[in-house]
Amino acid sequence: MTAPVPFQPLPDDRADVRYAHGPDSFAQPGVPVGRTVEFAWDDSVVYPGTSRKFWVHVPAAYDPATPASLAVFLDGGWYLDPDGEVRGAIVLDNLVHHGDIPVTIGLFVDPGIFASAAQPKNRNAEYDAFDDRNVTFLLTEIIPQVTARYSIAEDPARRAICGGSSGGNGGFTAAWLRPGAFGRVMCCLASFAQMPGGNPYPSMIAAEARKPLRIFMQAGHRDLQWNKSGPNWLAANLRVAAALAEAGYDFRLVLGDGPHSPNHGGVLLPDALRWLFRS
Numbered sequence: 001m002t003a004p005v006p007f008q009p010l011p012d013d014r015a016d017v018r019y020a021h022g023p024d025s026f027a028q029p030g031v032p033v034g035r036t037v038e039f040a041w042d043d044s045v046v047y048p049g050t051s052r053k054f055w056v057h058v059p060a061a062y063d064p065a066t067p068a069s070l071a072v073f074l075d076g077g078w079y080l081d082p083d084g085e086v087r088g089a090i091v092l093d094n095l096v097h098h099g100d101i102p103v104t105i106g107l108f109v110d111p112g113i114f115a116s117a118a119q120p121k122n123r124n125a126e127y128d129a130f131d132d133r134n135v136t137f138l139l140t141e142i143i144p145q146v147t148a149r150y151s152i153a154e155d156p157a158r159r160a161i162c163g164g165s166s167g168g169n170g171g172f173t174a175a176w177l178r179p180g181a182f183g184r185v186m187c188c189l190a191s192f193a194q195m196p197g198g199n200p201y202p203s204m205i206a207a208e209a210r211k212p213l214r215i216f217m218q219a220g221h222r223d224l225q226w227n228k229s230g231p232n233w234l235a236a237n238l239r240v241a242a243a244l245a246e247a248g249y250d251f252r253l254v255l256g257d258g259p260h261s262p263n264h265g266g267v268l269l270p271d272a273l274r275w276l277f278r279s
Contacts, residue, residue: 015222017258024094024270025087031097032060036089046137050112050122055080056146057089057106059096067153069104071160074167076108085266095270101277107146127170128195135174139181156183160276164188164265179211184276188218188265192236199236205243215251216272217241218265220258
């Protein structure tokens with residue numbers, strides 16, 4: 001069925017574009033507010049010496065008798081902030097209430113920090129590396145604390161992992177290495193360009209058998225180094241998207257204007273979750 005799209009003139013080519021949030025990104029009258037619980041984790045085996053917070057958001061419609069879907073958000077505090085660009089809990093409450101996605105519990109996980117170190121943030125080591133430490137950390141240390149308290153579906157088609165910038169390639173890597181754990185991925189402005197050793201995905205996607213993944217990508221025309229010959233965030237994302245297309249993946253790429261900002265990805269989150277969790 002053909003879907004007509006109204007004509008819109010080509011927007012100005014600008015670096016300071018800001019997208020307006022839609023209604024699903026605001027608290028709506030009549031939509032019950034879910035419950036958000038904060039946890040601390042200081043005993044990591046995978047990342048020893050780190051501490052972090054994580055939050056679990058449980059929509060009001062959650063019924064322990066029916067396993068819920070799970071959406072994991074890397075850089076959790078940024079993605080949970082109700083006044084930020086993503087507003088993950090608000091989006092989940094609205095989509096679940098309106099029946100646009102299954103009842104979905106949100107898990108918002110911050111990267112680790114070291115209490116006393118010259119470089120206290122462990123974010124890049126966790127998200128940019130092409131190895132299984134981060135997904136192992138999630139599956140063995142954090143998610144078990146959620147499944148011990150709430151009924152979560154084990155089907156990877158009902159488990160999404162989402163992130164932006166370094167968190168974007170961190171989420172992609174988690175699902176790529178463990179597609180039996182995460183079958184749905186949202187990566188925004190992914191920092192494939194700064195992965196140690198270079199971006200491995202274009203060649204790997206072409207060479208390996210297609211994995212059972214559904215992937216939503218957002219890229220920015222004015223992302224970091226967008227017109228440079230060195231590490232180029234835009235080019236790296238486009239190369240990954242092209243490889244996914246050529247390999248026949250169930251994927252979608254949304255390309256916008258604007259800089260390396262969570263704004264566009266946050267605006268797209270409601271539609272991305274609808275698309276990822278579609279039946």
